[in-house]
Amino acid sequence: MTIREQTEQLERQTLSKRAALAAESQGRDVPIPECPFRTCYQRDRDRIVHCKSFRRLKHKTQVFLAPQGDHYRTRLTHTLEVSQIARTIARGLRLNEDLTEAVAMGHDLGHTPFGHAGERALDKICPYGYKHYLQSVRIVECLEKDGQGLNLTKEVRDGIACHTTGPVAKTLEGQIVRYADRIAYINHDIEDAIRAGVMRESDIPDDIHRALGDTKSKRITTLVSSVIYNSGDEIRMDDETFAAYQAIHKFMFEKVYTNPLPKGEEGKAQDIIIKIYEYFVSHPEELPDEYRAILAHDDVHRAVCDYVSGMSDYYAIHIFSKIFIPEGWSKY
Template sequence: MNIREKIEKNEKLILNPFATYSINTKGRKILEKEDDFRTCYMIDRDRIIHSKSFRRLKVKSQVYIKTLNDHYRTRLTHTLEVCQVARTIGKAIGLNEDLIEAIALGHDIGHGPFAHTGEEVLNELLPNGFMHNSNSVRVLTKIENDGKGLNLTTEVLNGILYHSGFGLDRNNPTTLEGQVVKYSDKIAYVNHDIDDSIRAGLLKEKDLPMDIIKILGENHNKRINNLIIDCVNKTLENISENISKVELSLEIEEALSNLRRFMFKKIYKGNILKLERDKAKFILRHIYEYFYNKPEQLPDFYKNIVLKEGLHQGVADYISGMSDEYCLRVFNDIYVPKCSTYII
């Protein structure tokens, strides 16, 4: 018995019966020889971490675009916070942490530049729309590894595809591990975006709705802790009743939803950040227009996508993979005149 087989055997002894056992995976699109040391989900986690798309998350905005403050969240630090929350919940319930980690680390890998503004612009410009969760799966299956994809397991791809949405049962991941990541994403971003907004001077703790704060907690740490505890307790209650579903209690779910709505009105869609969002939209639309009209200027990899899947898809794949900084450099190269020094 090798190390992987021992891990798989231990999973059946340790994990909750409702957990996803590595040995029961539905597998990969392309069959591979099993690893002697790592389970299938451990391999998926490692492939995501070592991908170029994952590394680019460090220079993609979470909410605050092109800030000089080192302490604001980026798409990468958001991903790590989601992973931490999800693993804490998963361990307490007795779920497969390797599967949770793989889903969490890959869930936002398809986000474009400039926070959700990139997603909004591409959704407007593409005939079939654009959603970052679907694009995350596309990046991991068709863009990474020189177009061959990472050949991830069905469960990881399913969790990534259905991580988005708030309280939409019809789009729930099929595994409890995926459902944990879905809730952890909301728990993490609503709270850390409040933290960043306070740091930016755009919010104060006293601005948060008092009725919500009384339920969720008076500060960042207490809110995170209370949400995690409630998610664990409610899910274990469901499991005890033979219900395979991750969720929050009704009161906590409603409070979190209301806090999220507050953040959308005050910060995400508020007038405070509108100027920066409009600048980002201007840049993205002009870059899209340029490459749509001049596809010969695309890198060769994306020219091949244009030939196989059409012009819109090739341009969208190129732009969605850009970091904020790279997007600005491309815009400047295209539209901003260069200053030259001439010796006469």
């Protein structure tokens, strides 16, 4: 037996009957020879981690635009925290950690520069609309590897597509990532907001503190425990804990997510996205080669949307400056 076959056998012996087993995957659109060492889900995780879109997450906004401090979250650190929480839940439920991790690592690949502000700008201007979770799927299916895509398994792509709203993932592992994403962002956004002086821990209402805990660690433990102890044929929290989660989300929406202090620059960020988008729609010949190639089978809006959505915060600012900000004359 190969190492992969031994791992697949171990999954059959140790995982829950509800787990998605690697040996029973629905497979890839393009069949490939099996790896002697890694299961299909381990291979998917590795393909995601090594792709360009994953690396660009390090300079994409989570909540605070292009933060200057070293300790604010970016899309990359958010992704790592989601993965850690998701794996803890998967292990507690004896589900497939490798599938869970692969979905978690790929779930935000389609996020725009400047976070949800950039997403709203593209959704407004692109005739196709824009949803980051659908773009994440497009990235792994069509854009990575010079247009070849990553050729991931159907289970990983389904989990990525269903990680936020709308249809629920077909696997419990995919459903876990939806909860892990919520648990991660609400708690690290609190910590970042406190660091930024936007709020204090004591601002959180007492009833939420009593229900979830008065520190990040306690809240994560409460929420993760609720998922583990209450999930069966579906991933869920108990009603009381989920109500407390909704209450703290509402609190954060009012205190942080719509606060002019962290969000005051979002109008400028959206203007940057829209102006860059409009420029390249009018000048498609200036798109990089890999995005001009899209024009052979899609229209200019699709190509420009793919290009602009993939930019990091800093690269978007650089491109905007290059196009619209005049350079000083330097020849003496």
